[in-house]
Amino acid sequence: MKRVITSKDSRADLLAQEYVDPGFSADVIGWQKQHGRHALPWQKTTDAYQVWLSEIMLQQTQVSAVIPYYQRFLTSFPTVFALAAAPSEQVMGHWSGLGYYTRARNLHSCAKRIVEQYEGRFPADPALLEQLPGIGRSTAAAISAFSYGTIAAILDGTVKRVFARVFGIHGYPGAKPVEDAMWQRARALLPENEIESYTQGLMDLGATLCTRSRPSCQRCPLQTRCVALAQNLTAELPTKKPKKKAKEKHATMLVLLHEDQVLLEQRPDSGIWGGLLSLPEVDGMREWTGTSVLADSDAEIIQLVQRFGQLEKLDPLPEFTHVFTHFKLHITPMLVRLSQRTNMIAESRYVWFELSKLTLAPLPAPVKSLLLSLVV
Numbered sequence: 001m002k003r004v005i006t007s008k009d010s011r012a013d014l015l016a017q018e019y020v021d022p023g024f025s026a027d028v029i030g031w032q033k034q035h036g037r038h039a040l041p042w043q044k045t046t047d048a049y050q051v052w053l054s055e056i057m058l059q060q061t062q063v064s065a066v067i068p069y070y071q072r073f074l075t076s077f078p079t080v081f082a083l084a085a086a087p088s089e090q091v092m093g094h095w096s097g098l099g100y101y102t103r104a105r106n107l108h109s110c111a112k113r114i115v116e117q118y119e120g121r122f123p124a125d126p127a128l129l130e131q132l133p134g135i136g137r138s139t140a141a142a143i144s145a146f147s148y149g150t151i152a153a154i155l156d157g158t159v160k161r162v163f164a165r166v167f168g169i170h171g172y173p174g175a176k177p178v179e180d181a182m183w184q185r186a187r188a189l190l191p192e193n194e195i196e197s198y199t200q201g202l203m204d205l206g207a208t209l210c211t212r213s214r215p216s217c218q219r220c221p222l223q224t225r226c227v228a229l230a231q232n233l234t235a236e237l238p239t240k241k242p243k244k245k246a247k248e249k250h251a252t253m254l255v256l257l258h259e260d261q262v263l264l265e266q267r268p269d270s271g272i273w274g275g276l277l278s279l280p281e282v283d284g285m286r287e288w289t290g291t292s293v294l295a296d297s298d299a300e301i302i303q304l305v306q307r308f309g310q311l312e313k314l315d316p317l318p319e320f321t322h323v324f325t326h327f328k329l330h331i332t333p334m335l336v337r338l339s340q341r342t343n344m345i346a347e348s349r350y351v352w353f354e355l356s357k358l359t360l361a362p363l364p365a366p367v368k369s370l371l372l373s374l375v376v
Helices: 010-019 022-035 048-057 063-076 080-085 088-095 102-118 137-148 157-166 176-188 195-209 298-305 355-360 365-375
Strands: 247-258 261-266 309-316 320-323 327-341 350-354
Touching (some): 022 195, 048 063, 048 137, 063 088, 157 176, 157 195, 247 365, 261 355, 298 309, 320 365, 327 365, 350 355
Parallel strands (some): 247 327
Antiparallel strands (some): 320 327
């Protein structure tokens, strides 16, 4: 028998009864079986480890980008036991380039918890899954539905977009009152059977038809009930998040080379690029003043370089900008060649890395691209 997850908030459940509509789930399930996606690598299994891995990777990332990472992860870490036992630098190295690196740290921590607390078996109850690192309410429901057939509601960004348009829901979906109302609706619309097809169908609709721009409304199985289509509001719904001016920062990064090696620094576990290797920075990341001039004097750079060896040559490289979700980082790289280097670096966070092995290094994508452009 499939486990049914209901809300403990009876008042919310009563309010949600007005949203009950069996025809909605039937339309989604029927469409998914005929037109939905069926060939994705993680759709070929109900193994909770593989389902969990795919759901974490798919957070804020396109399917096409996830597939090669997912396949490499399973090759190197075929079980949750293998992932839990792996060194953190190996896990981060496999994640490098996929972005949102907190996900990788949580992924590793979660694997360890599953092994320690659950003997390597993911719990079926979404409430227990939600207590694990990196697993939110919607992700917990998806993992449980696909792995164990649990009837539980999902509400990720794509599902919010479908709901906002189909039911004409105004207001930013990330605002708590709007999101709470969507959760009530999500629970009320759950089917009694075929939760896997229903859950996948909602995801597929948001990813392939009810897209952010230029939705394919005429191919949508929900077009006859869609408020946004009827009222010509597909461009306005869902309501966009109120804009805030993006912050901008600047960093001067040193590309210190000696023979066939480059000096890398491990970043703190928390913060930007947490736990990855990166280039040493002159005085860290600072607020950007809006100018493109070098923020640090040659004297400061030379003083830092002398900690690592004898300076031979110092050349500025072209500046570039990397855009994060919440801010822009303007990077001024400085190419530094050493004639000789110190035998011992006191700080253990530094390491000399072979240039020929850079593709294997757990580096942030812009740093890896910069270094590889110098090697080629």
